[in-house]
Amino acid sequence: MLVLGIHNNTRIFDLAIYMPILHGKLGKILLWSIVVLILFFLAIPLFVVFPISLSASSYLEFPPKSLSSQWYANYFSSHAWISATILSFKVALMVMAVASIIGTTAAFGLNRGRFRWKGGVFVLILSPMIIPTIVISVGIYSFFAKLGLIENYWGLVLGHSILATPFVFINVFAALQGFDRTLEKASASLGANPIRTFYYITFPLIRPGVFVGALFAFLVSFDELVISMWISGSRHTLPVQMWMDVRLEINPTLAAVSSLLIGLSILTFFSAEAVRRRTERKYG
Amino acid sequence: MRSEENTISGAQIEVRSLTKHFGPVKAVDALSFTAQPGSFVTLLGPSGSGKTTTLNIIAGFESPTSGEVLLDSKPITLIPTYKRNIGMVFQNYALFPHMTVSQNVAYPLQMRSVQKSLIHERIRDALQMVQLEGFEKRYPRQLSGGQQQRVAIARALVFNPPLLLMDEPLGALDKKLREQMQIEIKHIQNQTGVTVVYVTHDQEEALVMSDKIIILNHGRLQQIGNPREIYDQPQNRFVADFIGETNLFEAKIRHENSRSVVALHELGATLDLPVNRSFAAGKCHVSIRPEMLWLENKAHKRSGIEGRIEELIYIGESTKYIVNVRNKHVVIRHPKRVDRGLFKKGDQVVLWFNIADMVFIDGETP
Numbered sequence: 001m002l003v004l005g006i007h008n009n010t011r012i013f014d015l016a017i018y019m020p021i022l023h024g025k026l027g028k029i030l031l032w033s034i035v036v037l038i039l040f041f042l043a044i045p046l047f048v049v050f051p052i053s054l055s056a057s058s059y060l061e062f063p064p065k066s067l068s069s070q071w072y073a074n075y076f077s078s079h080a081w082i083s084a085t086i087l088s089f090k091v092a093l094m095v096m097a098v099a100s101i102i103g104t105t106a107a108f109g110l111n112r113g114r115f116r117w118k119g120g121v122f123v124l125i126l127s128p129m130i131i132p133t134i135v136i137s138v139g140i141y142s143f144f145a146k147l148g149l150i151e152n153y154w155g156l157v158l159g160h161s162i163l164a165t166p167f168v169f170i171n172v173f174a175a176l177q178g179f180d181r182t183l184e185k186a187s188a189s190l191g192a193n194p195i196r197t198f199y200y201i202t203f204p205l206i207r208p209g210v211f212v213g214a215l216f217a218f219l220v221s222f223d224e225l226v227i228s229m230w231i232s233g234s235r236h237t238l239p240v241q242m243w244m245d246v247r248l249e250i251n252p253t254l255a256a257v258s259s260l261l262i263g264l265s266i267l268t269f270f271s272a273e274a275v276r277r278r279t280e281r282k283y284g
Numbered sequence: 285m286r287s288e289e290n291t292i293s294g295a296q297i298e299v300r301s302l303t304k305h306f307g308p309v310k311a312v313d314a315l316s317f318t319a320q321p322g323s324f325v326t327l328l329g330p331s332g333s334g335k336t337t338t339l340n341i342i343a344g345f346e347s348p349t350s351g352e353v354l355l356d357s358k359p360i361t362l363i364p365t366y367k368r369n370i371g372m373v374f375q376n377y378a379l380f381p382h383m384t385v386s387q388n389v390a391y392p393l394q395m396r397s398v399q400k401s402l403i404h405e406r407i408r409d410a411l412q413m414v415q416l417e418g419f420e421k422r423y424p425r426q427l428s429g430g431q432q433q434r435v436a437i438a439r440a441l442v443f444n445p446p447l448l449l450m451d452e453p454l455g456a457l458d459k460k461l462r463e464q465m466q467i468e469i470k471h472i473q474n475q476t477g478v479t480v481v482y483v484t485h486d487q488e489e490a491l492v493m494s495d496k497i498i499i500l501n502h503g504r505l506q507q508i509g510n511p512r513e514i515y516d517q518p519q520n521r522f523v524a525d526f527i528g529e530t531n532l533f534e535a536k537i538r539h540e541n542s543r544s545v546v547a548l549h550e551l552g553a554t555l556d557l558p559v560n561r562s563f564a565a566g567k568c569h570v571s572i573r574p575e576m577l578w579l580e581n582k583a584h585k586r587s588g589i590e591g592r593i594e595e596l597i598y599i600g601e602s603t604k605y606i607v608n609v610r611n612k613h614v615v616i617r618h619p620k621r622v623d624r625g626l627f628k629k630g631d632q633v634v635l636w637f638n639i640a641d642m643v644f645i646d647g648e649t650p
Contacts, residue, residue, distance in 0.1 A: 180376070183378055185343075185374070186372070186379075187380075188364075189370065189440070190366075190395060190439065190440075190443070191366050191367075191392050191443065192366055192391075201380060
């Protein structure tokens with residue numbers, strides 16, 4: 001996921017430059033078989049989960065003997081599932097906003113500021129990506145308990161934002177590195193004050209980075225299980241609900257939910273990619 | 285072409301003992317100059333001479349450590365860039381990549397809340413001025429370097445600023461296009477009457493375009509003058525050497541009886557100086573341009589400064605000779621009209637020049 005925002009100019013055939021063996025017809029076949037194999041390997045869960053979700057059986061059955069949409073119907077009619085989904089959406093949208101603002105401002109600060117310990121601050125902002133989530137969770141749990149943020153909407157938002165901010169930060173930071181600051185000087189010389197310059201010039205040009213970062217922030221929160229398990233209490237987010245379901249009564253509703261989740265992720269990913277391509281086409 | 289009523293009058297810009305320190309480095313050191321309304325003034329110097337810093341201070345991107353900038357006698361040093369109403373053209377054009385040509389040109393007008401109907405008209409006039417009609421809908425990346433530069437000029441002039449700053453605007457273009465744009469920029473300047481402060485490190489460009497040239501080195505003013513003065517009467521060795529090509533010799537002037545003589549010991553020559561000018565006795569330097577020297581075959585002349593042709597470079601319109609005179613290299617340039625290819629590498633030759641073509645540069649001692 002991280003790769004998308006940073007090395008967004010790498011194309012698969014660039015690899016051929018580094019591997020002379022991949023030239024020629026045989027090479028092309030070899031390259032494609034490897035690529036297809038890797039893609040298949042990555043997509044295996046989908047090939048298993050999606051058929052199970054359509055099964056008529058009440059057990060996890062693969063391949064399904066007969067088809068039915070009952071597990072999807074079950075999901076949409078279940079109060080527990082739907083309220084968990086709504087909570088997850090609410091949290092993820094708020095996390096998207098919080099992480100976008102904090103991540104973007106942090107990226108501006110580190111890109112433009114002149115201060116000591118810049119490298120240190122950089123690592124600090126990225127640390128939630130490096131430190132195991134379980135360690136963060138324990139810390140958050142004991143700290144939030146004192147603040148009364150357990151089983152609380154804002155507690156979840158804050159907890160998830162810690163994990164999501166680095167994704168926004170790194171995407172916006174990369175966008176700012178590629179931003180030519182002469183454009184801001186030009187804008188000023190043409191009569192635009194700093195706020196207008198940001199609104200008309202700087203932000204439109206780094207918007208793809210902010211946008212992709214925000215999508216990742218959404219997904220990080222929507223996917224998040226470990227922190228949520230510690231602090232969500234009886235108000236389950238969707239991943240927590242899924243986890244509980246696995247532990248208590250395994251049935252294909254889980255597979256239906258998983259399929260929907262995968263669908264959502266794919267949609268998000270492709271829209272991020274579409275934004276990137278559109279900007280690339282437009283401004284080269 | 286632009287109609288007469290659109291003609292704008294340029295402003296006077298005055299820089300007063302401007303100084304800028306970057307840490308221990310004096311990027312600009314007590315620089316003063318004035319650009320008259322409607323004139324074309326060039327800041328010329330090698331990289332690190334402070335010319336771009338000076339321009340940035342006039343534009344408002346940097347604040348001076350001390351000194352003042354006055355636009356039509358009003359100090360502007362404390363006014364932020366966006367309120368200065370000064371046009372600027374950048375070396376890399378700095379066009380907004382997410383806007384079309386017409387959006388780029390409209391930008392300064394929108395910032396000034398000009399009426400929509402007027403904006404349209406002004407864009408058309410501005411693009412006509414730089415001969416880019418029909419490119420309104422293009423994005424900058426769809427234009428060539430020269431076209432991008434034209435858009436940048438149109439954008440910087442569309443709001444009729446009284447002063448236009450240009451920071452090496454032609455640096456990224458190839459030689460032919462650069463020469464064409466030099467003429468065009470001059471043409472546009474004459475049409476609009478805008479005062480231009482131009483930065484370049486290209487001395488030829490400065491000579492071609494400027495009414496006044498300000499030569500800087502290490503942040504210090506070296507000389508101010510029109511192109512002819514700068515080329516013909518350089519005031520110090522730096523200017524003589526930086527502008528065009530020249531031969532510099534150590535010289536010593538002394539008075540003997542009622543006449544003055546100059547000894548050029550590197551050439552082993554002592555020459556009488558004209559009596560109608562007075563010369564201060566002492567050490568100095570003499571600059572003689574390559575095109576002011578000529579060669580003759582040694583067999584034809586009995587006396588003179590003798591040397592041997594060490595290198596012969598055919599340039600087309602002229603031929604350049606590097607002649608070894610007592611182990612000092614002297615550069616001589618023969619225009620095609622006088623050079624008939626009679627000299628070869630290794631020939632023994634005699635060097636000639638008119639005494640009036642020697643430029644005496646005082647003050648500096650090696």
